[in-house]
Amino acid sequence: MLSALAAAATAAGLVLGGGGGARAAAAPLPPHVFAPYFETYSPESPADLAARSGAKHLTMAFLQTEAPGSCTPYWNGDTGKPVSASVFGGDITAIRARGGDVIPSFGGYAADNGGTELADSCPDPARTAAAFENVVTTYGVTRIDLDIEDNSLTNTAGIDRRNKAVRQVQDWAARTGRTVRFSYTLPTTTHGLADSGLAVLRNAVANGARIDVVNIMTFDYYDGAAHDMAADTVSAANGLHAQLARLYPAKSRAELWAMTGVTEMPGIDDYGPAETFTVQDAVRVRDWAVSQGISTLSFWALQRDNGGCPGTKGSDSCSGIEQDTWYFSRTFAPFTSGG
Numbered sequence: 121m122l123s124a125l126a127a128a129a130t131a132a133g134l135v136l137g138g139g140g141g142a143r144a145a146a147a148p149l150p151p152h153v154f155a156p157y158f159e160t161y162s163p164e165s166p167a168d169l170a171a172r173s174g175a176k177h178l179t180m181a182f183l184q185t186e187a188p189g190s191c192t193p194y195w196n197g198d199t200g201k202p203v204s205a206s207v208f209g210g211d212i213t214a215i216r217a218r219g220g221d222v223i224p225s226f227g228g229y230a231a232d233n234g235g236t237e238l239a240d241s242c243p244d245p246a247r248t249a250a251a252f253e254n255v256v257t258t259y260g261v262t263r264i265d266l267d268i269e270d271n272s273l274t275n276t277a278g279i280d281r282r283n284k285a286v287r288q289v290q291d292w293a294a295r296t297g298r299t300v301r302f303s304y305t306l307p308t309t310t311h312g313l314a315d316s317g318l319a320v321l322r323n324a325v326a327n328g329a330r331i332d333v334v335n336i337m338t339f340d341y342y343d344g345a346a347h348d349m350a351a352d353t354v355s356a357a358n359g360l361h362a363q364l365a366r367l368y369p370a371k372s373r374a375e376l377w378a379m380t381g382v383t384e385m386p387g388i389d390d391y392g393p394a395e396t397f398t399v400q401d402a403v404r405v406r407d408w409a410v411s412q413g414i415s416t417l418s419f420w421a422l423q424r425d426n427g428g429c430p431g432t433k434g435s436d437s438c439s440g441i442e443q444d445t446w447y448f449s450r451t452f453a454p455f456t457s458g459g
Contacts, residue, residue: 154177175452177221181228333381380412386402
């Protein structure tokens with residue numbers, strides 16, 4: 121999958137960037153990390169927003185193919201934004217210079233709905249694995265996020281191909297001395313994953329694919345009920361913990377919490393006011409996440425962390441509630457620890 125030169129460079133701990141230069145591979149992420157999603161389809165600079173918000177680590181969303189059947193991912197499926205050091209490379213370098221890093225995320229609702237999620241689109245697990253590896257070597261990252269929802273949850277062929285590709289990347293990483301971890305970001309009920317999400321993880325186990333973090337999206341429940349969003353985060357995570365205990369019986373309780381992630385949607389989510397994550401909820405969830413020792417705390421998305429549109433649900437650019445700009449980022453930022 122790599123040329124002999126690239127393989128030698130990765131074995132030496134170097135990254136061959138899309139621009140032809142070599143730079144040191146990034147260190148693994150801290151064991152407890154706050155990494156909000158950054159909407160890469162927006163015109164803002166991720167490095168600039170990271171500096172302004174205080175969020176040192178970002179989850180970059182999303183990578184997907186241009187059209188179903190393709191095996192080449194682009195940022196937002198835009199062929200003008202290939203996986204290249206010239207696209208976001210400078211931002212990533214600036215983020216690292218300030219002690220942070222990024223997590224590239226594949227999938228997302230639009231890709232999962234439209235058949236352009238990489239493994240749904242590409243019929244060859246080896247080519248999917250090669251695309252993952254290209255992201256790792258281009259940007260020097262140590263974690264890849266797989267955001268699987270909507271139609272991707274029922275595409276059994278895509279699920280199997282994706283997990284086969286994950287296993288291939290992990291074997292490649294072991295051969296070349298790299299750290300590459302994978303997270304699955306999945307929708308949840310208030311009591312844990314639905315069976316469709318569990319099926320993704322069962323298939324990973326069957327394929328020998330190691331999943332390092334299971335990150336649940338604790339919003340958009342669409343169940344018609346009123347919600348205490350912080351309490352529902354805890355109940356959803358407790359449900360996930362019990363499910364993971366059955367999938368991974370050799371792991372201790374602490375190890376299972378250490379592979380748990382939570383992603384919130386600050387303010388009013390896509391459903392509406394009945395599902396509103398408040399500024400008070402943010403403090404409760406942060407304190408709970410610290411006490412349980414979970415792996416990852418995140419939210420969708422950095423561009424929403426402002427009070428510019430009170431009463432608006434599901435906006436990409438504001439939370440829909442009255443809040444100080446960057447309130448959620450600055451509340452969650454202290455969660456990052458153990459670097």
